[in-house]
Amino acid sequence: MANVVHCLGRLRETWRSYGPRATALFLCDRLLARTIHLDVETIVWLDAGAVRIGPEQAPTFEFRFLTADEVDAFAGDPELHLTHACADRIRRGRDFCYAALTPDGRLAAYGWYAIERIEAEHCAGFELELPAGVAYMYKGYTHPEFRGARLHGAGMGGALKALAAYGVTALISLVHWTNQASLRSCRRLGYVEIGHVSSWWVRGPRHLHAPAPQRIHGARFGAYCNSAEPVAV
Numbered sequence: 001m002a003n004v005v006h007c008l009g010r011l012r013e014t015w016r017s018y019g020p021r022a023t024a025l026f027l028c029d030r031l032l033a034r035t036i037h038l039d040v041e042t043i044v045w046l047d048a049g050a051v052r053i054g055p056e057q058a059p060t061f062e063f064r065f066l067t068a069d070e071v072d073a074f075a076g077d078p079e080l081h082l083t084h085a086c087a088d089r090i091r092r093g094r095d096f097c098y099a100a101l102t103p104d105g106r107l108a109a110y111g112w113y114a115i116e117r118i119e120a121e122h123c124a125g126f127e128l129e130l131p132a133g134v135a136y137m138y139k140g141y142t143h144p145e146f147r148g149a150r151l152h153g154a155g156m157g158g159a160l161k162a163l164a165a166y167g168v169t170a171l172i173s174l175v176h177w178t179n180q181a182s183l184r185s186c187r188r189l190g191y192v193e194i195g196h197v198s199s200w201w202v203r204g205p206r207h208l209h210a211p212a213p214q215r216i217h218g219a220r221f222g223a224y225c226n227s228a229e230p231v232a233v
Contacts, residue, residue, distance in 0.1 A: 018180045029178045032200075040198045041124045041174040042183065043216055046160065048169045050190035054157035058149060061100040061108060063158040066090070071097060074107050081141055086112075096135075096166075098159035100151045109151035112139040113159055115166060117225075124174050125199050126210060129225045131218035135163050137173040153189050172219055197221055 015023045032038035055063040066074075071087040074080050089095035094117070099110040113135045120127045122138045130136055137159075142151050160171055175182045177196065186193075195211040210221030 014178075014180065022178070022180050026178045037201045037206075038198065039124060039200070040177040040196055042177045042193050043195045043197060043211070043219075044173050044175055044183075044186045044191040045194045045217065046156075046171040046173075046186075046189065046191045048160050048164065050192075051157045051160055052188065052190045053150070053153045054161065055100075055154050058100065058151055058154045061102060061151065061154075063098065063100050063155060065162065066097040066099050066110070077107075080107055080143070082110075096159070096163065098155055098162060100146075100155050107143065108146040108149075109142040109155055110140070111137055111152065111155050111159060113137055113163060113168075113171070115163075115168065123221075124197060125206070126197055126208060126221045127225045129220040130172070133167055133169045134217065134219065135160075135166075135168045135171055137171050153185060156189060170217070172217070 068087040068090040075082045096113045100108045118128045197210045199208045208222045
């Protein structure tokens with residue numbers, strides 16, 4: 001019953017905020033998710049030159065990368081959704097946590113970024129290999145006390161600038177195709193939509209579909225990972 005009430009609430013909010021087309025898409029998604037376990041994610045892309053917001057929009061916060069030891073310390077607070085395994089990801093050198101901190105050192109918001117590759121568990125069931133100069137954004141969080149301050153967007157813009165030290169000039173990420181609020185936020189930040197990845201299951205193995213690397217700036221999802229196929233970008 002709780003799920004039905006939640007779904008009806010989402011339906012009303014979608015109709016009120018985004019209109020009939022978005023509402024129809026939401027209903028279609030819910031039906032297909034229940035019947036064939038469909039999951040569709042929109043691939044969004046942000047070039048460094050297209051960034052429209054950054055830490056300057058939230059001057060009372062300190063924006064920077066967290067160290068592994070700091071993540072270990074914050075992992076003691078379950079409300080922050082960080083673990084010691086997250087700290088180990090930083091130590092391995094391919095993952096970064098860019099955060100907004102209050103003047104007294106509280107963690108207000110953070111986002112995680114990976115270079116080179118990311119495991120399927122952090123990418124809608126798809127392993128992802130990244131071309132040089134591209135980072136994958138995942139696991140964004142804002143503490144409830146600071147929601148509404150647009151720290152997620154400010155942090156994302158700041159992270160892309162900070163990642164330039166590692167040769168990164170663009171971000172790629174996934175947003176569920178019916179998440180109109182997040183898609184609108186991405187467009188406001190300067191992201192563009194470049195394709196979709198999808199998965200579904202009825203019987204047997206789960207089916208995965210992703211665009212060819214040539215269509216999405218050289219990123220390789222799923223079966224394209226470790227492929228010898230040349231990529232023209």
